[in-house]
Amino acid sequence: MQEEIISEKPTILASIDAERALLGNLLLDNTLFDNLPDTFDPNHIYTPLHRDIFNAINSIVNKGITADPITLSTELVSNSSFKEAGGQKFLLSLLEDVVSLNIFDYAKIITDLYLRRELNKICLDTGYKSKNQFIETNAIELIDDTEQQLYELSGQHMGGQTIKLNEALETVIKSSKEALNSDQHISGITSGFTLMDRCLGGFNRSDLLILAGRPSMGKTALAVNIAFNAAKAKLYGKTEGAGVIFFSLEMSAEQLATRLLSCATGISAWDIKRGNINKNNIDIFTEFYRKMENLDLYIEETPNITSQQIKHKIRKMQTKNNIGLVIIDYLQLMSSEYKSKIGENRVQEISLITRQLKGIAKDLNVPIIALSQLSRAVEQRDDKRPQLADLRDSGSIEQDADIVMFVYREAYYKARQEPKINTPDHDKWERDMSQIHNRAEVIVAKHRNGPIDTIPLFFDPRLTKFGNLKGEQ
Secondary structure, eight states: OOOOBOOSSTTOOOBHHHHHHHHHHHHHOGGGGGGSOTTOOGGGOOSHHHHHHHHHHHHHHHTTOOOOHHHHHHHTTTOHHHHHHTTHHHHHHHHHTOOOOOHHHHHHHHHHHHHHHHHHHHHHHHHHHHHOTTSSSOHHHHHHHHHHHHHHHHHTTOOOOOOOHHHHHHHHHHHHHHHHHSTTOOSSBOOSOHHHHHHHOSBOTTOEEEEEEOTTSOHHHHHHHHHHHHHHHHHTTOTTOOEEEEEESSSOHHHHHHHHHHHHHSOOHHHHHHTOOOHHHHHHHHHHHHHTTTOOEEEEOOTTOBHHHHHHHHHHHHHHHOEEEEEEEOGGGOBOTTHHHHTTOHHHHHHHHHHHHHHHHHHHTOOEEEEEEBOGGGGGSSSOOOOGGGBTTOTTHHHHOSEEEEEEOHHHHHGGGOOOTTSHHHHHHHHHHHHHTTEEEEEEEEETTSOOEEEEEEEETTTTEEEOOTTOO
16 A cells, blocks of 8 residues: 655655555455554544544444445535535545554554644644743743653553453562562562551552641651652662652752751751861761762752653653652642743642642552641641641542651740749650650541551751661661
8 A cells, every 4th residue: 555645744754555564454344443543533534534433433333333435425425525525435435445444553553644734733832932932931831841742642542551460460469579579578669667667558649648747847857758768779789678759849959969968967957058167077978878879869940840840850860860759849830831821820739730640650660659738727726736628728638649648846846835833844845755756646537548647756956867766676
């Protein structure tokens, strides 16, 4: 079959031969509909008449009637283009031109040319806007918009998977064996905290986890500790370890590095920043640097980053550095590619972002931990422990997340309720503070595939360091 390429405009491509062959195949054998790729869409057909004929065949077959030149002519009786093309004679010519029953390949040709046409449109539009300095869209917005259009276009030929049960079971059993053989008996990436790993089974591929808390609860500190623990486990060759990319939208890489250095050396970040150290401390710093030189922990500090930019960077880092865990600090500082269309509806924007992050986790097969703020409603209650309803700009955050966790430190609130000194109330307050001073809780409020629980952790406020409680090493 000789393929004809039409170019009414330089950017329009279509194969009339492939379209005619596809229609001829369907007329000869209506059951060939089952052989079409899942991603094929009638809109991929370039010629309007061919598209009308395809839809008419599909309509007739769905009614339980055989689609042939006679029934099809009746279906298209009011179509002027069909009449001009010759009516039933045109349909017979489609049958005469069939050289093989190979509908799958014809559909692939049609879809490929459709994607090329759409790609040309995007390129022309981007080229026009990039040359026109008087349009309202700035260069960065233009790049984001073009990336989003390309992302959506590429997704049109990526159909879902149909997986046989035994294949899914094989994956589950393999994952269970990996958990059995891992040092911590978990199937996912380690948090470095025994009770958390035991509750969650590690951070598992394709999961979106929300880690939320009020200001000063320590959610960034906990996320930094998790990132370091996972990367360190990989450095030491443990199966539950992973390379980590940390998207820091608020703190700089230097600030995060200072926190890690403080946690590792026991010297407060404030003393490190002020230079309130000695020569022995410098030697400790240098030794820590030497040990961590090959640590696969990367910090991305792009402000107002979009979901599409995050996906692009993760994919790039997966190829180069075998990234297995993604942390985003934090959700409310992200921007949406569709902000201009959504307007100022922040709840709708955050809902869109969480759906996109869940899609990224699934597409790239990587767990994503997104930090999130909580509303001030927490502060209005006697019991300050967070609840799912406290998620700020909630929308679909709870719905999209596989796991929702809250960081809570009772000592933070208790310290602000100090009674008058030298009173019985103050004595009781001191006793209470001594018991909770170095304790934090991670409240697992939603767990799609496991139990909800409250996980106690050690916390050192001077170093903003989380750790296992004694006896849970």
